[in-house]
């Protein structure tokens with residue numbers, strides 16, 4: 727998988743004077759069925775999250791509140807994506823190294839995932855990731 731396949735997905739946005747509404751249906755608006763949702767919050771200034779890749783997991787990452795950056799790395803190219811809209815999601819395919827940083831104060835990062843949590847699905851060592859990608 728390369729980072730060109732990781733893209734911003736524009737989610738439906740129902741605009742209303744009472745406030746906006748966005749919805750996501752697994753397999754419809756995003757290319758996988760949702761098995762798990764998790765979120766990062768109370769992230770201290772300067773903190774970095776991520777720092778791993780997944781073997782088989784697909785994810786959609788959304789800035790529900792505030793903003794942060796995601797650095798995507800397929801072993802060949804790197805791309806920094808700034809997320810700051812709750813109606814945008816970054817689709818991240820399997821086999822992409824990702825790091826999250828530049829969290830604004832009070833930001834909330836929600837992640838929709840294609841599978842339940844499985845530590846065996848992680849590459850947490852960058853060298854090991856590069857070997858798996860065939861770069862080393």
Ligand code: TYD
Pocket residue numbers: 762764766774775776777778843
């Ligand atoms: P990790 O995936 O390393 O966090 P991040 O990539 O967002 O920085 O997970 C941190 C810890 O939380 C780790 O001990 C595994 C645990 N965890 C779960 O138990 N379930 C989950 O769904 C997730 C994402 C993490």
